[in-house]
Amino acid sequence: MRKTLRQLGVDTGYLLSMFFIALPAFIISIVGFFLGLGTAVIWIGVPIAAATLFAMRGMAAAGRAQLPFVLRRDVARPRYKQAREGSSGLRRYLTVLTDGQSWLNLLWAVAVFPVAIAGFVITVVWWCATAATLLYPLYAWIIDAAVGPNNDDGLHYATEWLGWGTSYFASSVLAVIGGVIMALLIVPVLRGMAMAEALIGKGMLTSISGLHERIDQLAESRDAATSAEADALRRIERDIHDGPQQRLVSLGMELARVRRQLAVNPEAAQETLDSAISQTRETIDELRVLSRGIAPPILTDRGLEAALAALTARSLVPVELETDLNGRYRAAVESTVYFVTAECLTNVAKHSQATKATVSVEDWGDRLVLSVGDNGVGGAHVSKGHGLSGLADRVKAVEGQWTVDSPDGGPTVIVVEVPC
Known part of the structure; x- marks a missing residue:
């Protein structure tokens, strides 16, 4: 009234x-x-x-x-x-x-x-x-x-x-x-x-000025998408250089030593070969982890709900997952929600000292609302050099909105809204 x-x-x-x-x-x-x-x-x-x-x-x-x-x-x-x-x-x-x-x-x-x-x-x-x-x-x-x-x-x-x-x-x-x-x-x-x-x-x-503002928003989204993609490629390049590439160089050296040892010391060659096999398995595991940051097949084949279930199951911190989704969504929407969730859970495991986390995704008709929380120490922010620095560009690329509530001492709650 x-x-x-x-x-x-x-x-x-x-x-x-x-x-x-x-x-x-x-x-x-x-x-x-x-x-x-x-x-x-x-x-x-x-x-x-x-x-x-x-x-x-x-x-x-x-x-x-x-x-x-x-x-x-x-x-x-x-x-x-x-x-x-x-x-x-x-x-x-x-x-x-x-x-x-x-x-x-x-x-x-x-x-x-x-x-x-x-x-x-x-x-x-x-x-x-x-x-x-x-x-x-x-x-x-x-x-x-x-x-x-x-x-x-x-x-x-x-x-x-x-x-x-x-x-x-x-x-x-x-x-x-x-x-x-x-x-x-x-x-x-x-x-x-x-x-x-x-x-x-x-x-x-206001019609012409509204059109100008819309053009500016689209330009910002385009720049954010370009920046997010470039950051992701640089991160993958750095991770491959520091991880699998170095392991493959070491593996080549180990196999060359096996070839030299076969003629003079078969037992030492066997030990070296066992070590090379172990490095091969570790390299494959690292490549699998890196591939999750590119395009997980389960997201393409089975959709967002199944991909989030698999993602939370692999988390080092126990995660309670709740979803209320209606079928499939645009590829950009699904990948944004998936990678934002993956990035948030990675930071929970690395920095939050949390013992549990929650992930909730709901369909509100015109947008998907993602909420990620944990009971850790808080203090999360998005300044350069911190784990959430790439999240803003990824969300802005699809014209989404997000908020971070993370006081010192916790808990932390990150809410992301992605238009669908």
């Missing part, structure tokens, strides 16, 4: 204030546009049109500032076209004429004006009529005393038609009933008018 009343106050204030923004905006836009158009042949109209567009930026900013309160969400800020560095003052002044958003501001002033008039009138009339009917019993006796009890107003005709008579009490009851009905309808009526005005503003004042 409190939220509804607060929104009613916001909508009422918006509808009333927008009239005083839309009126001067309409006058400036119409007068400035046609004056500039009419005098363009003698070039006076060009700076007049530019001045009109600059003035409309201020009016549009006033209208845009109120949109978040009505729409209940933030709106994109405009990005006006700028002249190149080193341009003359005249060139910078006239650049506004080639800016699409500036012309949309002008069109918004024309389109919103009739809606603003209707919204202002409906708001004032509805509030006054509601207050007048609800308070009718408090002041109607004054009217009766001034003009007599048998005055021919609409309420007396209505009560007589209903068979209630023409008494003061009957008129008061009918007025209060009408006031209650209007009070119940005031919220949807004013909300509808406010949304109509706000959507016109959103479409004309």
Whole structure:
């Protein structure tokens, strides 16, 4: 109830204030546009049109500032076209004429004006009529005393038609009933008018800037994906160089020594061969571990749920797994959730000193929500050089969001939301 009343106050204030923004905006836009158009042949109209567009930026900013309160969400800020560095003052002044958003501001002033008039009138009339009917019993006796009890107003005709008579009490009851009905309808009526005005503003004042922000987000996602891929390749290259490659070099040396020992000391050759076989097994194990960071076959063949079950079963720390998934998802979504889980569990085993961990994945319709927690010492963060440093880029690459809650002393909870 409190939220509804607060929104009613916001909508009422918006509808009333927008009239005083839309009126001067309409006058400036119409007068400035046609004056500039009419005098363009003698070039006076060009700076007049530019001045009109600059003035409309201020009016549009006033209208845009109120949109978040009505729409209940933030709106994109405009990005006006700028002249190149080193341009003359005249060139910078006239650049506004080639800016699409500036012309949309002008069109918004024309389109919103009739809606603003209707919204202002409906708001004032509805509030006054509601207050007048609800308070009718408090002041109607004054009217009766001034003009007599048998005055021919609409309420007396209505009560007589209903068979209630023409008494003061009957008129008061009918007025209060009408006031209650209007009070119940005031919220949807004013909300509808406010949304109509706000959507016109959103479409004309923020659409281009919203598109620019979306392009920036996609560029950030692309850069994050590239960075995450490059980091993964460098890590795999480093791990192969420091692990299997060194073991294979050592294995080659061991096999060369076996060949030399076979002729002179078969027993020593047998021992060396046993050692080489042991190194071969260790190298295979290392390669298997590295392959999990590239593309686990179980994820491709059987899906995310089976891959997470296999991943948590291999964890060095006992893991409680809960999943609520609906079939298969896009490859990028499944791989992101899988590798983020793998990275989190690796850090749990290396740094957290935890005795147990939990992994939960739920399908919320438009996104998958992954939660990884442990009962360790906490203190996890994503600065460079720490285990979670690559997680941010991997999540950003699929336009996801994530949070880390890891106070000193624990516990640690990491929540990742991936659009699906």
